[in-house]
Amino acid sequence: MYTEVLQALVLYSFIYFLVTPVINYFRDPKGLRRYPNFYALSGITDLPYLYEAWKGFRSRNLTEAHKKHPVLRVGPNSLSYGDPRAIKDIYGHGTTCIKDRFYSELSGSHPHLADAVDKDNHARKRKVLSSAYALKNLEGWEFKVADITVRLVKVFDERCTVPLSPNKLPKKEDMTIDYRMWTHLYTISAMANIGLSEDLGLISQASDRVLSESRDGTVKEVSFRQCLSAMGHATYDFVWAYDWYPTLVRVSKLLSPKYRQLWHLNDDWNGIIFNRGTTRLRKHRAGEKLDDFFSAMMEDKNGTPHNLEWGEILAEISIMMNAGSDTTAISLNNVMFFLLKNPHCMEKLREEIDAVLDDDDIVAPYPKVKHLPYLRACLDENLRMLPPVIMALPRRTPPEGTTILGEYVAGDTSVSMTAYAVHHNESIFKDHNVYRPERWLGEEGKSLQPYFIPFSTGARGCIGRNISYLEQTVLLATMVHRYDFALPSPDWELVIRETANLNIEPMPLKIWRRVPECA
Template identity: 60%
Template sequence: MYEILVASVASLFLISYFIILPVVNYFRDPKGFRRYPALNAIAGFTDLGFMWEAQKGFRSKTLYEMHKKHPVIRIGPNSLSYGDVHAIKDIYGHSTKCTKDVFYEKLAGTHFHLADVVDKPEHARKRKVLSSAYALKNLEGWEHKVADKTERFIRGCDAACTAPLSKEFKRPDPKDLTFDYRAWTNFFTLDAIADIGLSERLGFLDQGSDRVLGETMDGKLHYVNYRECLHSTARAQSSIVWAYDWYKVNEKLTRLFSSRFRHFWHLNEGWNDIVYRRAKQRLARYEAGEKLDDFFQVLMEDKNGTPNNLEWGEIVAEVSIMLNAGSDTTAIAMNNVMFWLLRNPACLARLREEVDSVLDPAEVVAPYDKVKHLPYLRACLDESLRITPPTTFGLPRRTPPEGAPILGEYIPGNTSVSISAYVAHRDPSVFPDPERYDPDRWLQPNSKDMQPYFVAFSAGARGCIGRNISYLEQTVLLASVVHRYEFALPHPGWEPELWESMNCGAKTMPLKVWRRDLGAGVAAEAEKVEVA
């Protein structure tokens, strides 16, 4: 009898909390959000509605279709999504009163890093420490590391080369699809950020895989796959984080009842071990007196050699976000621009003509000074970032307790607000014919008018601090490979399989690759790349 009573009380509590109370709050409507259309039938009642969309794999595309008709959509009981680009300034601009949302606090570890810290003064302190390392003037110091990775990427391309594609057939033989551009661009960015950030050579481009040592907190070493651990972490977190108050509970529940999520969370532990191993090794070098030109050195002391005295947990957190955000988004961008160029041969031909005009036939790696100001090259990169931004989802912000105006309308305090880059970049009033890949749009006299609404790197004071390094890597690699190679997709209408977690990228992009005929005057050093 006692057990029945306890079960009845527990059931009544659960029904009241999860069903009755949300329904009562929906109709009570204390913030007046019922006037906005909801993302789906339950989004106005519970965050499970948005979690359901996240499970489908491309929630931003769903938002885009709805925002064609509705400038504001309710994506949760206390969350609003905007589709009007003029909301960007109100939500993310330098003068906004909105702060980072609770979303970031829920995903943070024991210490905040630059990307998830919510407190504005604390963010300013962190950004001041790191800004010198990411400054535009320091790019010259990183170029030789990017050039090194480009050479190694090219060696992998050379090894995968096949005979030229027959002019009679537009579809490569499946056995000639020897180069997964998505994987290799990720090997590139992982090797690059480890070298730039920690002076460590991971060797992924040399070995053609991302197998790497991780280390547990108790010192056990084991091998894991870098990308699998990173992407599984994002898949798990992006599926359940939206119910902020229940994030930790949902993490435990998914571990108990879902074999798929148990696998994700296991790989998340592998990601933590990757980060810990990298940070521990680099700290040992620092403590041994090595003065290395990398981000870690900047973390540890200022330009005068004065220690920053950061806690170990904060150091590990900064290494984590550097190895994550500093690699994955740029790799996705590199993959996407190649896809769009291959789908638009006229654009590729024009880009190749521009690159060939400044590079000698024998040049293997494009010197940054020669290609950094090529207008069509930059336009190709920006147009790819527009139509397929690596970070698609709306980076959530929170209105201040007193509320804030967005699009001229008062929004009550402590509300989650956002605008997806995928949605913003398809506003036809700013980007005409938005579904068309058109680099020329960035070369028109009025192209500066589009810049405030180009949010591939977010906007305002919380915009991506690493955009200069990302452009450096993208520019050098793209110029180098279009100069040296021809590529072909599996077939002319091929589309990548995309999945959106925190970022949105292709799973694979298998290509046929072969050497271009650069003429009889090509020097011997262009025939074979020697990498030290």
């Protein structure tokens, strides 16, 4: 009996995983065989796309492939676009495409704003949350960002070294800060304060240790950054084969110690959110009137409750603490890298900032620096070069199909475009591999805006872009005005892995005060 069951299982697997996909490829019910394959087997199986995810920088490889083919078949039911004209068809306000299965596969019991597939549900969520993310609200929370920046300045002052001598490399013992770590502690702290009125104390402690709480009440201390990174890494490696995803998760837990640990850390991430949410809820129920994101979720400006379910509230806290901290931290790290690699850009930016800040401005006041054109250009050029959300954001065509680049695409087909491919399209961005902030100034900058999509675009564009710019503007202006920095060597490069967010390895820097000199 056991042998017969095993034989039947093997036969079923053979038919399901090999025979049926091959038959469907040649039947071609959606007419997708007319598109070139990313890999030879891309029209039959999603495994090559998973392999590219596992390799670590799929968007760059897709960009290279799109130089020959504006549309590529990356899976049996998936198309990737490299022609910037497809942006409006896939992501624009008038698109008929909806969010792909990617989002529903990864969402929990309650999808958050970024995961919501249904357009009506998304519109409801955005209406509730728009006041929390409105620019007027954020500028009212500027003091929270300033407070976190003051704390970071204090820590950096303590880690200052003597100025670097001309034409000398920094000593190993003078590499006193990991800018990648500190910018992430900065953004985690800022989002916890803005979102939940919570002081996590991460900067003063030089640590990302926080509490994670399981549903049975068990509490333990974990690494915020490690849990967040694990979540993005594990899901990114497997989710692209939608039908296989639950099975791949189970098998990876069973067979791989590495992935078993990643999924365990993913559970700890959920515990972090649960602990943060329940902590803030107790304050709310105790009657504390706090001006933060959580309050905006609970009731409108007139005090009328939104009556969101608890699972939905936790989901929104999760995306706020995830994307709200990591993507901005990535941007802050990378813009400093590009400025240090391009000293003429750093000098020009410093001149602009020094002209509006006083010597006693410990933190750059947002009103003084928010409209500086070159500062914004430096930030945007960094977002062009290395978008923090670098992966292709998948959409799904409606059941009746749609038109993309003037061609009909059958219904229920996954379509996507990575921002990296758009931002490194030579026909749009000349010298695309060169960090040149000047391209964003004047009329040239205005003409490039339709092709600038680090926050995506259309109705599903990132609702948190204003808060990201606030944090980036204040911190970068403060750092450039107060300090000098040096990389380990002129040829030092970032170590990058593409996951759900761009994963950046540590960036060690030497730091010293400009004026006055560090004691």
